[in-house]
Amino acid sequence: MSGAFTPVIPGSADASLPSPTTLKQVPLSGGPANPSAAALGTQFGPVVKRVEVVRGETTVYVEGAKLLDVVQWLHDDPGQRYDYLSDVTAVEYRDPERALQVVWHLRSLPRRRFLRLKVEIATGAPLEVPSVWSVYRGADWLERECYDMFGIRFAGHPDLRRILMWEQYREGFPLRKDFPLRGRFSRSEQLRQALSVNPEARYSMEELSVVQAFEDLPADMRQRLLRGERTGE
């Protein structure tokens, strides 16, 4: 082994914490809740709607409008320090009456804690929640994917457009329960649409606008850019 590199373990987690062990015999519900849930309750009061502990993981249901404040506080407060955003996703139940849930998985690396935040969007209400991009840059693609798959709009996201599906995709949002497993159109129709796409459409309008070779673009595309049209919304 070369002397250039020696493995070290700096304490990114607080040294005072007991060393964690593998979870065994996790009960279905109940058990000790994450202390951050109680702290959120005292800090925000009625914004916290309810707290659940399922399989050892604490879920805090919060009011959608105040989500960014809650996340900002969890990130900044020296007692919480949730510095890591694990995941942003959504859950739609098979029961159409049941509210759609947007889920944030937060992690505190210094305190070794895990907290799940949920916002419920009742049936018929607009699918919009605040973006946490201003707190966690990692939310950029996660929120774009959630928008792409569920159609949930993240207010405040700087560049909310489709990410896994292409920008001209018009069939809807694939992970919604009303979206059929095989897609909305027949295979031949999907193929026809794929083959009829303008090759220039492979570049998004945003990319084309950054080049100074603007004059070389096809006339219709220049027109659309001049009208201020941007990505595939």
Add this chain to the structure above:
Amino acid sequence: MAAKRTVEVALGTAGLDEQGRPQRAPVTVREDGAVTTLAPPPALEPALELEGQHMLINIGPQHPATHGVLRLVLELDGETVVRCIPHIGYLHCGFEKIGEYRTYNQIIPWTDREDYLNSIGNNCAFSLGAERLFGIEITPRCTVLRVIAMELSRIISHLVWLGTTCIDIGAFTPFLWAFEQRERVYELLERWVGARLTTTATRVGGMAADIPLGWMDQLAHFVKTFPKTIDEIDRVLTTNGIWVGRTVGLGVMSPDEAVNYGLSGPMLRASGVAYDVRRDFPYLDYETYDFEVPVGIHGDVYDRYLVRMEELRQSTRILAQAITRLPDGPVDTADHRVVLPRKSKAMSDMESMIHHFKQVMEGPRPPIGECYVPVESPKGEKGYYFVSDGTAKPVRWRIRPPSFLNLSAISKMVEGHLLSDVIAINASIDIVMGEIDR
């Protein structure tokens, strides 16, 4: 910031300059035959602003150095990257959607195809998550077997990363050495589960098969001889002037940025943040194994290489400990909610046959609930999030893809670097498009 690193450069360069790049010492031969070494020429004045247009360049999706169907649209000023817009989704298969129409054991083959360099590790991760959802404890023998499976798959994944990154940067020999060893691991997996790439090795509550006779001896032989190859690759690359010059100082992520961007795995640890799921949120009794979490200092491509090399050694260490502690006993749990009755009983006993039929046709039903179980995959924190409404198929099966978040930082990492460095930085992320696009 941390102390300046010193790297011994072996291949005929005069060491590193202040920016960490290998210095070139020009050699002049005079007429009388004497050789003099001149001081390196002064750097060009950067003040000279050349007139010119920015250029739009498209790399991929069919480009060998993008490691799959990744497409990068680059805006270049000369050879310097001004802006990078990644495009993904060419391999999108809708795994999460398909999972909502499958029972839990039926989803396991899909996890193979998602991060296909870590297929057996995904199988174990999926089963761990499903078992938490069902409330099942696995047997001690199964626990150790899964540790062996996950560490073997970490070795495979890191070896493929090493080989392909060497090719990208221009070194061919380590690629052959790495793939030779990878082949040995695949032979082990083939003897165990019958497949090399698409293993489908686990079931909810156990494994598809116990290890065959003599398998542990073969594994022990591998564990004993494998470190020699790591040392060889280490000797060829770590102090190699070209390697150092192509990797040092590229794509730097500071610890704060790395955490904020949600990076994980070797990408995060190379930036100096010692977050390893195996140690911080342990599973499979990882806290009882003696291993170290290597971290880097500078967070550049070179540190990511060093971290992954050290992880290969640590995985070998874990494997050696797992070999000595493998207990006897059953592999599958005794919980009849998920485990099929023995075939002989299903053929002779009416109740067992009905049980077998219902298990296969309808699938086991977990209680209403949800759970998120992360594991340390070779790429980083991979988690499966399950939501169940009490039926045999999950309402939501979410994959938390580590490569997806690691790749999302590429626009920031390549900014201001040269076009040729984009390839090295992209290689250092260790992406697998199957996992990113899902």
